Amino acid sequence: MVRVFNGLPSLGAQKTTPEYLVQSVTNQQDGSTHPMVIQEHRKLGEGAFGTVMEASLSFTETREWLGPFAIKKVPAQTEYKSRELEILRNTNHPNVVGLKFFYNYPDKSDHDKLYQHLVMESLPCTLQTEIKLFYNAGYVLPTPHVQVYTFQIARAMNYLHSLGICHRDIKPSNILIDPASLILKICDFGSAKKLEPHQPSVSYICSRYYRAPELIVGCTIYTTQIDVWGLGCVLGEMLMGKPIFQGQDPLLQLKEISKLLGPPDRSFIFKSNPSYDGPMYQDRLFASDVPARYTKVFPKAAPEALDLLMRVLVYEPERRLRPRHVLVHPFFADMRQPGFKVTPSGNRPSIVVTPQLYNFSKFELQILGDDVSKILPYSLLK
Numbered sequence: 001m002v003r004v005f006n007g008l009p010s011l012g013a014q015k016t017t018p019e020y021l022v023q024s025v026t027n028q029q030d031g032s033t034h035p036m037v038i039q040e041h042r043k044l045g046e047g048a049f050g051t052v053m054e055a056s057l058s059f060t061e062t063r064e065w066l067g068p069f070a071i072k073k074v075p076a077q078t079e080y081k082s083r084e085l086e087i088l089r090n091t092n093h094p095n096v097v098g099l100k101f102f103y104n105y106p107d108k109s110d111h112d113k114l115y116q117h118l119v120m121e122s123l124p125c126t127l128q129t130e131i132k133l134f135y136n137a138g139y140v141l142p143t144p145h146v147q148v149y150t151f152q153i154a155r156a157m158n159y160l161h162s163l164g165i166c167h168r169d170i171k172p173s174n175i176l177i178d179p180a181s182l183i184l185k186i187c188d189f190g191s192a193k194k195l196e197p198h199q200p201s202v203s204y205i206c207s208r209y210y211r212a213p214e215l216i217v218g219c220t221i222y223t224t225q226i227d228v229w230g231l232g233c234v235l236g237e238m239l240m241g242k243p244i245f246q247g248q249d250p251l252l253q254l255k256e257i258s259k260l261l262g263p264p265d266r267s268f269i270f271k272s273n274p275s276y277d278g279p280m281y282q283d284r285l286f287a288s289d290v291p292a293r294y295t296k297v298f299p300k301a302a303p304e305a306l307d308l309l310m311r312v313l314v315y316e317p318e319r320r321l322r323p324r325h326v327l328v329h330p331f332f333a334d335m336r337q338p339g340f341k342v343t344p345s346g347n348r349p350s351i352v353v354t355p356q357l358y359n360f361s362k363f364e365l366q367i368l369g370d371d372v373s374k375i376l377p378y379s380l381l382k
Ligand SMILES: Nc1ncnc2c1ncn2[C@@H]1O[C@H](COP(=O)(O)OP(=O)(O)OP(=O)(O)O)[C@@H](O)[C@H]1O
Pocket: 044, 045, 046, 047, 048, 049, 050, 051, 052, 070, 072, 097, 120, 121, 122, 123, 124, 125, 126, 173, 174, 176, 187, 188, 189, 190
């Protein structure tokens, strides 16, 4: 079944590129299965469970190459990871990475263990690399970039949460972007789960710096609002150039949060986890009021950006803005003005991005309801 061809140059490459034949690749669009040849080009990323490779695929009959795509390989048949396939198969949104094909295939370098391969659309970089690029050059992302990226994250969350899907690992390295078009797509649904109301889920999910305070204190009946906390951390990171809460261990993470928000209420802690017996961090660690604290910590940020940040970085999940309320926030008001343009950084060509930001599907229009009139650019309002 495995064939390795040597010497078929691809994409102008001079060196040999490994190819292999997979008898049964499922096409996500129509569910049909076909034998396909896979040609891997380079590694795009590495995670705790597997690797992500850039690759092209071709149907054996036509030998016409499709791609390049990003193929995520994770060990097959574990309940935890197959959720990722299930969720990607059932989502379709411009700001959620799109699944194109999938198949199982053994990995020779891992005792022929079966790996699940998710063939997804490929984007050039992550928000983490973009934030670092600016930071290392002594800058933070320009405000229009922050607006456009935050809006697209909130749009993806509004869609996912209305399907009950909680991503549970929002962080800049799980957010793909194309810096030339400023298109953004959330990826890595390896921790995602459809949450059922009042049903417990594990609290030990989400990367430490981006964990909602209710998770830190051990809440097991949480909601999709944990993702909104992650959105706040990502927004803060775009404004600051580095993670805003860098706790040295899981509980010290709460102390870092209290340095910006003030101490958590005891009632919040015990509502999140009635048997919590960890540190409470009740000491006030700064003298000024909270808005003054934000201005001090984010001296260059636009006031509307800080107002939004203060409304999403809220201890009580019910009081945190919902994604649809993030979308109507005045931070995005400029984007609604005629001729709103974002100039990509570096030598990238200047483009108007407005149309891609507002291509709402019928489903999205339905879930947004009357709020659509507070979101759409004035030129698109009848
Ligand atoms: N569709 C894609 N296009 C381009 N690069 C991608 C794509 N998907 C993933 N990557 C790259 O691979 C990295 C790892 O992907 P992903 O987070 O899905 O894997 P993971 O095994 O779950 O990782 P982790 O354990 O860090 O969460 C990403 O940070 C990104 O750099």
